[in-house]
Amino acid sequence: MRTFDWIVLISSLIFIVLYGVWKGRGSKDLKGYLLANRSLKWHTIALSIMATQASAITFISGPGQAYVDGMRFVQFYFGLPLAMIILCITAIPIYHKLNVYTAYEYLENRFDYNTRALASFLFLVQRGLAAGLTIYAPSIILSIILGWNLYWTNLIVGGLVIIYTTSGGTKAVNMTHFYQMLIIMLGMLGAFYMVIRLLPSDVSFFDAANIAGRMGRINTIDFEFDLTNRYNIWSGIIGGLFLQLSYFGTDQSQVQRYLTGKSMAHSRMGLVFNGFIKIPMQFFILFVGILVFVFYQFETPPLFFNTVETKDIRSSIYAEQYSRLEKEHKRLSTEKQDQLHALSNAIDRQSGYEIKQIEKEIGNSTQKLSQVREQAVSLLQANNPDMDPSDINYIFLTFVVNFLPVGLVGLVIAAIISASMSSTSGELNALASTTIVDIYKRVVKKDGEERYYVWASKIITLSWGLYAILLAQYASRLGSLIEAVNILGSLFYGTILGIFLVAFYLKWIKGKATFFAAILAEIAVVICFLFTDLSFLWYNVVGCLGVMLFASILQPLIPGKKD
Numbered sequence: 001m002r003t004f005d006w007i008v009l010i011s012s013l014i015f016i017v018l019y020g021v022w023k024g025r026g027s028k029d030l031k032g033y034l035l036a037n038r039s040l041k042w043h044t045i046a047l048s049i050m051a052t053q054a055s056a057i058t059f060i061s062g063p064g065q066a067y068v069d070g071m072r073f074v075q076f077y078f079g080l081p082l083a084m085i086i087l088c089i090t091a092i093p094i095y096h097k098l099n100v101y102t103a104y105e106y107l108e109n110r111f112d113y114n115t116r117a118l119a120s121f122l123f124l125v126q127r128g129l130a131a132g133l134t135i136y137a138p139s140i141i142l143s144i145i146l147g148w149n150l151y152w153t154n155l156i157v158g159g160l161v162i163i164y165t166t167s168g169g170t171k172a173v174n175m176t177h178f179y180q181m182l183i184i185m186l187g188m189l190g191a192f193y194m195v196i197r198l199l200p201s202d203v204s205f206f207d208a209a210n211i212a213g214r215m216g217r218i219n220t221i222d223f224e225f226d227l228t229n230r231y232n233i234w235s236g237i238i239g240g241l242f243l244q245l246s247y248f249g250t251d252q253s254q255v256q257r258y259l260t261g262k263s264m265a266h267s268r269m270g271l272v273f274n275g276f277i278k279i280p281m282q283f284f285i286l287f288v289g290i291l292v293f294v295f296y297q298f299e300t301p302p303l304f305f306n307t308v309e310t311k312d313i314r315s316s317i318y319a320e321q322y323s324r325l326e327k328e329h330k331r332l333s334t335e336k337q338d339q340l341h342a343l344s345n346a347i348d349r350q351s352g353y354e355i356k357q358i359e360k361e362i363g364n365s366t367q368k369l370s371q372v373r374e375q376a377v378s379l380l381q382a383n384n385p386d387m388d389p390s391d392i393n394y395i396f397l398t399f400v401v402n403f404l405p406v407g408l409v410g411l412v413i414a415a416i417i418s419a420s421m422s423s424t425s426g427e428l429n430a431l432a433s434t435t436i437v438d439i440y441k442r443v444v445k446k447d448g449e450e451r452y453y454v455w456a457s458k459i460i461t462l463s464w465g466l467y468a469i470l471l472a473q474y475a476s477r478l479g480s481l482i483e484a485v486n487i488l489g490s491l492f493y494g495t496i497l498g499i500f501l502v503a504f505y506l507k508w509i510k511g512k513a514t515f516f517a518a519i520l521a522e523i524a525v526v527i528c529f530l531f532t533d534l535s536f537l538w539y540n541v542v543g544c545l546g547v548m549l550f551a552s553i554l555q556p557l558i559p560g561k562k563d
Contacts, residue, residue: 001401001409001410004406004407005406005409005410005413006410008407008411009413009417012418013414013417016176016179016180016183016421017160017163017164019176020164020165020168020175021167021168021172023172023175023176024164024167024171024173025167029450029451030101030450030457032169032171033169033454033457033458034256034432034436035101035260038259038262039260039262040174040266042265042266042267042268042269042273043273045257045261045267045270045271046270046273046274046277047177047178048173048177048178048260048270049254049257049258050177050181050277050278050281051177051181051184051426052253052254052422052426052427053274053278054281054423055137055419055423056137056420057133057137059396060137060138060393060396060416061137062285062396063288063292063396064392064394064395064396065289066217066286066288066289066293067292067293067296067392067395067396068392068395069231070217070218070219070290071217071218071220071283071287071290072222074220075222075231075233076231076236076282076537077236077279077282078240079238079239079242080278080279081276083244083249083275084244084248084274084275087249088272090249090504091103091249091504092264095259096267101259101437102252102433102434103252103255104123104434104438105438106503111510111511111514112512112515114512115499115511119250119518120434120438120439122496122518123492124431124435125492127251127253127431128431128464130488131427131467131468132467132468132469132472133472134420134423135157135158135161135420135424135469135471135472136154137416138413138419138420139154139157139472140393140397142156142157150473154469154472154473157417158469161421161424162428162461165428165461165465166462167458169454169458169461170256170260171260172425173425177422177426179418180418180422181422183411183415185415187411187415187416188285190408190412191288191400191408191412192284192288192291194405195292196208196291198295199295202344202345207344207348208291208294210344211340214343214359217293221233227534229535230535230536230537235537238541239537239539239540239541242493242497242540243494243540246500247489247493248271249497249500250493250496250497251430251493252433252434253429253430255430256429256430257270257426258270288396289396292399295399295403297337298341300330300334303322303325303372303373304376304377304380305394305398307398310322313380313383313384318382318383322380325372325375328372329369329376335365336362336369339358339361339362340362342358343358343359400413424468428464429461431460432457433457435460436457436460440456440460490536491529493543494525494539494540494541494542495518495522495525495543495544496543497540497543498518498544498545498548499514499518499547501544501547501548502514502548502551506548506552509552510555512554512558513551514547517547517548517550520546521542525543
């Protein structure tokens with residue numbers, strides 16, 4: 001990075017931290033610190049919901065996911081609009097009527113404290129782990145670009161978030177989300193514009209899209225019903241619906257965003273706006289990755305994108321073997337580039353027979369390149385058995401650093417770090433709210449003054465921040481981060497959603513049956529994860545329906561007084 005990139009990056013981050021501290025000042029009670037006095041308008045809520053969901057993982061791993069696997073991942077969000085409508089009809093009226101601080105307070109009103117505590121515990125476990133991932137993601141950027149120690153980078157990025165989240169609470173979190181989303185979209189739009197500009201002069205935007213389609217990357221919708229396939233329209237609509245219902249309806253990091261609404265209408269509008277803008281936004285992010293893929297068809301890509309591993313192997317006993325593979329990779333890439341230019345010209349001439357012949361040649365070249373890459377990964381693993389064989393998370397960053405102009409590099413990196421800060425701040429804020437309201441205030445100290453609870457909330461926010469930083473130190477071996485964070489959520493979200501659906505709709509089922517049903521359902525989800533090939537999106541269905549089924553069976557079997 002050059003001087004101007006540093007100016008853009010540092011000024012953006014300092015502004016966000018100072019603005020958050022300033023806007024969040026003056027909270028004297030829990031309602032002000034945790035719910036911003038329920039005073040926020042729908043557009044602030046909408047942007048805050050979006051910013052909390054769209055972490056740095058989205059902008060780092062998303063384009064890389066599309067580079068490797070195409071557009072299939074967008075199907076993950078197909079259940080989102082329907083989920084938003086259902087929540088506007090069901091959850092929001094209940095939360096506003098009960099005037100709750102957290103979603104889990106409702107469960108004690110409906111069942112008992114044990115069920116409330118179990119749901120809170122499941123949320124704290126999975127969201128605490130996810131917070132570590134959202135801190136780790138931008139740390140990859142700085143560790144690669146600057147050569148910093150990854151552990152220190154985690155501390156710096158996490159520390160920035162902790163400063164304004166701890167001092168300002170929910171209002172600081174929500175108000176900074178607007179500027180963070182602005183930086184994020186400017187950065188991604190800049191990357192989108194530049195990757196088109198960097199394509200060869202004889203390859204237009206439409207040519208690039210056509211080439212991507214012919215190489216299997218514009219695979220947006222898959223109608224095949226396959227329970228082991230992670231991304232198809234069925235897993236997206238059905239499994240995705242259950243996941244989004246749980247995430248936006250029961251996950252405190254999202255519920256807290258719309259509990260700050262000045263009215264039920266503002267909360268509903270914020271949710272609905274997010275529901276219908278998220279799919280186009282995710283499509284755009286993935287399409288940036290597709291364009292990067294096309295760009296690297298005409299520009300020889302690295303044999304392996306993780307420069308830390310490639311640097312290590314060049315000073316090892318495998319250096320000569322790896323060098324030979326790099327030369328072969330470059331030769332095949334050049335050959336494939338000539339074929340792609342020929343394909344582009346054949347498409348312009350609409351020469352069907354010629355197109356088929358060239359596509360066959362490209363397929364053979366692609367297969368040979370894959371074989372060379374597999375050999376390279378084997379060498380890297382021989383050199384370092386602990387290395388991650390996936391370099392998905394490094395693809396987009398490598399393009400940004402090597403090819404974007406001065407200033408835009410700093411802006412894109414600021415966008416990614418801003419995304420991390422926005423998501424992490426929402427998570428820490430929610431973790432603190434759940435800990436203080438559902439556990440500390442309910443069990444440990446029931447009669448404290450408001451100022452005491454505000455002070456305790458700040459200490460708890462700080463503690464969760466330090467915990468997330470600690471977890472970030474161990475996140476480097478999880479493969480595609482965007483998949484890892486959603487797999488992690490799917491291990492818990494279905495069970496939590498099942499508890500809430502029993503509470504909403506199965507009025508004859510009481511607390512004890514729901515409590516034990518949730519434990520059984522979570523065991524079933526873990527079994528699916530450990531011992532089956534079931535796609536992770538279906539874990540949400542298993543957990544949710546498992547709670548409802550087990551609770552229905554257990555309720556008549558529980559003796560004595562009905563709770």
